[in-house]
Amino acid sequence: MTTVAPQVEIGRSTLGESVPRKEDRRLTQGQGVFVDDVKRHGMGYLHFVRSPYAHAHIASIDVSRAEEIKGVYGTLTGEEVAALTDPFFQIAGAPGGQIKDFSLAVGKVRYVGEPVVAVVAETRELARDASELVEVEYEPLPALVDARKALDPEAPVLHDDAGANLMWEGVYEWGDLDAAFAEADRVVRIPELHFHRFNSTPLECDGALVEYNRGTGQWTIHTNNQFPGFAAIMMGPAMRTGLDKLRFVTQDIGGGFGNKITSHPQLVVCCLLARKLNRPVQWTEWRTDFHLSMSHGNERWFRETEVAVKDDGTLLGFRTKALDDAGAWLRYEPLGGVIWAQVTPGMYRWRNIRVDFTQVATNKAPVSPNRGYSRMQHLWFTERVIDIVARELQLDPVEVRKRNYVRVEDMPYETPNGCVYDSGDYAQMLDIALDLIGWDSMNDRRADAAARGKRLGVGIGSTLDSGTNNFGQSRLINPELQFSGNNEVATVKLDIFGEIVVTLGTTPQGQGHETTAAQVVAEILNCSVDDVHVRAGHDSYWNSHAGFSGTYASQFAVTGLSAVKGATEMLAAEIKKLAGAVFGGVPADALELADGGVRIKESPDAFLPFMACGAIINANNAGLPDDLGVTLNCRYVYRPPFQVPDVERKFGNLTLTYAAQIHVAVVEVDPETGYYDIVDYAAVDDCGKRINPQIVEGQVMGATAQALGAAVHEVFSYDEDGNLLTPNFYDYHVPHALDMPRLQTGYVESPSPFTPLGTKGMGEGGGAGIHAVCAAIQDATGAVVTTSHNPYHRVWELLEETA
Amino acid sequence: MEVTVTVNGTAYERDVEPRKLLIHFLRDDLDLTGSHIGCDTGNCGACSIIVDGVLVKSCMLLAVQADGSEIETVEGLADGDRLTELQQAFSDHHALQCGYCTPGMLMSATALLRANASPSDEEIKKALQGNICRCTGYWNIFEAVKSVAR
Ligand code: FES
Numbered sequence: 001m002t003t004v005a006p007q008v009e010i011g012r013s014t015l016g017e018s019v020p021r022k023e024d025r026r027l028t029q030g031q032g033v034f035v036d037d038v039k040r041h042g043m044g045y046l047h048f049v050r051s052p053y054a055h056a057h058i059a060s061i062d063v064s065r066a067e068e069i070k071g072v073y074g075t076l077t078g079e080e081v082a083a084l085t086d087p088f089f090q091i092a093g094a095p096g097g098q099i100k101d102f103s104l105a106v107g108k109v110r111y112v113g114e115p116v117v118a119v120v121a122e123t124r125e126l127a128r129d130a131s132e133l134v135e136v137e138y139e140p141l142p143a144l145v146d147a148r149k150a151l152d153p154e155a156p157v158l159h160d161d162a163g164a165n166l167m168w169e170g171v172y173e174w175g176d177l178d179a180a181f182a183e184a185d186r187v188v189r190i191p192e193l194h195f196h197r198f199n200s201t202p203l204e205c206d207g208a209l210v211e212y213n214r215g216t217g218q219w220t221i222h223t224n225n226q227f228p229g230f231a232a233i234m235m236g237p238a239m240r241t242g243l244d245k246l247r248f249v250t251q252d253i254g255g256g257f258g259n260k261i262t263s264h265p266q267l268v269v270c271c272l273l274a275r276k277l278n279r280p281v282q283w284t285e286w287r288t289d290f291h292l293s294m295s296h297g298n299e300r301w302f303r304e305t306e307v308a309v310k311d312d313g314t315l316l317g318f319r320t321k322a323l324d325d326a327g328a329w330l331r332y333e334p335l336g337g338v339i340w341a342q343v344t345p346g347m348y349r350w351r352n353i354r355v356d357f358t359q360v361a362t363n364k365a366p367v368s369p370n371r372g373y374s375r376m377q378h379l380w381f382t383e384r385v386i387d388i389v390a391r392e393l394q395l396d397p398v399e400v401r402k403r404n405y406v407r408v409e410d411m412p413y414e415t416p417n418g419c420v421y422d423s424g425d426y427a428q429m430l431d432i433a434l435d436l437i438g439w440d441s442m443n444d445r446r447a448d449a450a451a452r453g454k455r456l457g458v459g460i461g462s463t464l465d466s467g468t469n470n471f472g473q474s475r476l477i478n479p480e481l482q483f484s485g486n487n488e489v490a491t492v493k494l495d496i497f498g499e500i501v502v503t504l505g506t507t508p509q510g511q512g513h514e515t516t517a518a519q520v521v522a523e524i525l526n527c528s529v530d531d532v533h534v535r536a537g538h539d540s541y542w543n544s545h546a547g548f549s550g551t552y553a554s555q556f557a558v559t560g561l562s563a564v565k566g567a568t569e570m571l572a573a574e575i576k577k578l579a580g581a582v583f584g585g586v587p588a589d590a591l592e593l594a595d596g597g598v599r600i601k602e603s604p605d606a607f608l609p610f611m612a613c614g615a616i617i618n619a620n621n622a623g624l625p626d627d628l629g630v631t632l633n634c635r636y637v638y639r640p641p642f643q644v645p646d647v648e649r650k651f652g653n654l655t656l657t658y659a660a661q662i663h664v665a666v667v668e669v670d671p672e673t674g675y676y677d678i679v680d681y682a683a684v685d686d687c688g689k690r691i692n693p694q695i696v697e698g699q700v701m702g703a704t705a706q707a708l709g710a711a712v713h714e715v716f717s718y719d720e721d722g723n724l725l726t727p728n729f730y731d732y733h734v735p736h737a738l739d740m741p742r743l744q745t746g747y748v749e750s751p752s753p754f755t756p757l758g759t760k761g762m763g764e765g766g767g768a769g770i771h772a773v774c775a776a777i778q779d780a781t782g783a784v785v786t787t788s789h790n791p792y793h794r795v796w797e798l799l800e801e802t803a
Numbered sequence: 804m805e806v807t808v809t810v811n812g813t814a815y816e817r818d819v820e821p822r823k824l825l826i827h828f829l830r831d832d833l834d835l836t837g838s839h840i841g842c843d844t845g846n847c848g849a850c851s852i853i854v855d856g857v858l859v860k861s862c863m864l865l866a867v868q869a870d871g872s873e874i875e876t877v878e879g880l881a882d883g884d885r886l887t888e889l890q891q892a893f894s895d896h897h898a899l900q901c902g903y904c905t906p907g908m909l910m911s912a913t914a915l916l917r918a919n920a921s922p923s924d925e926e927i928k929k930a931l932q933g934n935i936c937r938c939t940g941y942w943n944i945f946e947a948v949k950s951v952a953r
């Protein structure tokens with residue numbers, strides 16, 4: 001089940017080896033530096049006063065009683081924010097783009113938990129107590145909780161600026177739907193499917209420590225935001241400041257999963273207060289605050305779905321109406337309205353597809369990326385369709401999948417909307433997964449379960465983990481946007497005593513970037529991984545970042561490591577150039593890197609250690625040729641090969657790589673109660689070349705666990721007044737050690753033909769677990785599963801349906 | 804109120820607010836930031852420490868309740884630079900990703916192994932049940948603990 005890291009020999013290739021993680025020494029000793037660990041003299045603790053109403057006018061705010069308390073340093077209200085900042089830039093055009101989003105509520109609150117006032121005090125406890133003394137008078141309004149009612153004429157409207165609750169809509173159509181439905185033997189109709197609201201709930205909540213330097217006008221933002229590039233472009237214009245004034249620093253981040261991308265409103269509040277109060281401001285979100293307000297995953301409905309199929313299970317096309325619930329604000333949205341299109345046909349050779357996509361606002365927490373962002377919802381939909389079609393046609397779901405999967409001989413495969421699946425053999429992966437699960441003996445196991453009064457169900461989840469975004473896809477949402485492509489940066493240098501120092505633009509949250517980056521550097525410099533020093537975290541002072549720097553959307557193995565590779569190759573070339581000059585004009589191809597230095601291939605005694613190279617360039621460089629052009633400090637920007645998509649046709653390559661996952665779940669349902677156990681589970685992953693298999697497998701496991709939690713337990717559910725019913729880990733049940741089923745993992749390596757190392761981004765394929773559990777429950781109960789969230793009482797209802 | 808504690812063998816004496824949580828006392832007053840906070844409800848175990856030999860969640864105690872006690876935290880596990888067998892096993896088995904839950908996990912597992920050097924699979928899982936990890940899915944954590952059980 002698990003792989004134990006071997007001892008690494010020096011001077012041997014470690015690409016593809018489970019090198020022990022560099023991060024572990026500090027993290028196992030409690031020596032990591034997470035954001036709440038950062039302290040400054042005289043800092044104040046920030047606490048947010050939050051809305052108790054889902055929807056209300058703010059009649060008045062009185063902070064005077066709070067400010068009178070000794071030890072309270074000051075407050076900030078929405079009114080001040082509206083005067084000091086501009087509304088955040090909106091990704092959407094009209095109507096969503098017309099809403100005015102500030103970092104604190106201005107005039108109105110739109111969800112329970114929305115920050116209304118910020119209070120800063122000497123201690124955490126005092127800040128919290130003083131918040132209770134802030135008097136806010138509300139005039140409650142009716143709340144809109146069900147996205148399906150958002151466009152009703154009588155629905156309460158959240159944003160008057162937008163005129164209605166419609167935030168974005170678009171029609172996607174490719175192929176020839178009429179022809180597909182004419183050719184069909186059958187049309188399978190699915191009235192409604194629902195993908196529920198949850199997120200990955202990283203164990204560490206959001207936070208920041210912000211210092212303002214009055215002399216330079218610069219803010220230093222120690223934070224765990226996982227996409228500083230995005231935060232910067234949101235914050236700079238809103239704060240009316242250049243990005244040079246916003247320095248982002250991260251070190252260890254306690255999990256992100258996309259949920260730490262949109263903390264920019266809170267960071268703005270910290271910045272304003274650091275300046276106003278002239279002292280460092282520290283904010284750490286409480287767990288309840290996180291659940292109430294931070295980055296819920298997109299809740300989505302698929303309605304009036306029609307699927308054109310042949311009697312043999314051949315899929316010709318489908319049409320559906322997707323309705324996406326954005327919550328109260330568009331913090332990253334409506335990008336979810338296009339991100340799904342990276343995987344339009346799922347893993348299948350569907351050529352004719354129409355999706356009418358509508359996104360609406362509701363009085364719930366704003367949605368933002370969550371592991372598998374928007375693709376997971378769509379892939380869950382395609383997997384539900386497959387299993388429902390198989391059920392209607394009374395075909396084996398395995399056969400329907402194999403008949404329709406994109407085939408290995410089709411790779412690279414262009415989807416109907418112009419995305420290119422780079423490589424992979426999905427049918428082979430399914431075979432491996434079925435084998436791991438013991439598919440051949442399944443009939444015996446069904447009988448055995450039945451003998452014990454249980455119903456056994458088997459379900460497959462096939463999913464894609466599209467990685468390395470082409471940000472040009474944002475133009476399909478709003479043609480006015482001027483984003484496209486992608487980039488990431490690394491610098492690699494040889495310092496004065498021969499230290500190999502690497503900086504990354506990424507903001508890892510447990511993915512082991514320090515380790516895998518070192519593996520790539522060691523490979524090229526032909527040295528030990530231990531000799532490579534990768535700086536922990538991100539600092540925009542390091543000049544090792546670009547517009548899209550960060551850790552999100554399954555891309556490090558492509559963007560991050562390609563940047564590292566590029567920079568290291570530059571360094572290797574410079575080392576040879578320098579050595580060539582020192583050796584008196586030896587050409588580069590006569591030299592090689594080995595044993596921590598550079599030597600002449602034919603006469604290995606002519607050896608210059610890295611230490612000498614670093615010392616010569618940095619401290620002993622008199623007499624070197626004028627035109628040498630060597631700094632031993634190399635910066636490389638990796639830019640994936642993308643074109644701007646065709647906005648009219650909504651056509652183009654939206655992501656560079658397509659890692660794939662096939663999961664199979666076996667459940668045993670108690671027909672009396674609906675209680676079920678996942679009794680067996682297999683996860684097969686193909687993410688191309690694996691640099692560090694143990695880290696890859698760790699990602700597969702973690703994503704699987706999150707999916708199982710979401711499938712069975714986790715949900716952000718609201719009552720009809722818009723109160724969140726699961727605002728902490730007491731009510732929001734995440735899996736515990738005892739909840740985990742037996743797990744078997746397998747892998748296939750299909751290198752990507754499009755990336756410098758053959759890698760594919762990965763880590764977000766866990767959605768497969770939700771698909772697989774839904775399919776297994778459908779198999780066990782015989783009822784059509786229409787929601788992604790199937791706690792035991794829901795399964796009991798399904799059993800009642802079929803009774 | 805005056806609080807006197809010994810943490811990892813070092814004695815501390817501090818004046819603390821009566822309502823201050825023990826975890827905040829450790830992290831903010833003593834600057835022992837290895838123990839973490841992951842919830843408001845005592846569910847996650849990121850703050851797990853050992854007080855007078857007993858495993859506790861330090862967010863569920865007030866600092867003043869710990870007066871006079873002997874506390875062990877993750878910072879005290881390793882012997883200088885030498886990791887404990889369990890810490891090493893966590894690294895070997897890739898039982899940590901972000902590492903945020905790790906200090907609490909290590910303390911829970913340490914307490915388990917002190918009380919029972921040869922726990923069964925079920926006993927290991929039970930001992931870790933009060934600790935949430937959002938990154939690993941627990942499988943590798945279980946393997947790590949199992950590998951050092953006798
Ligand atoms: S912080 Fe103590 S149990 Fe979560």
Ligand code: FES
Pocket residue numbers: 203254255510898899900901902903904905935936937938939
């Ligand atoms: S390793 Fe991240 S929470 Fe456990």
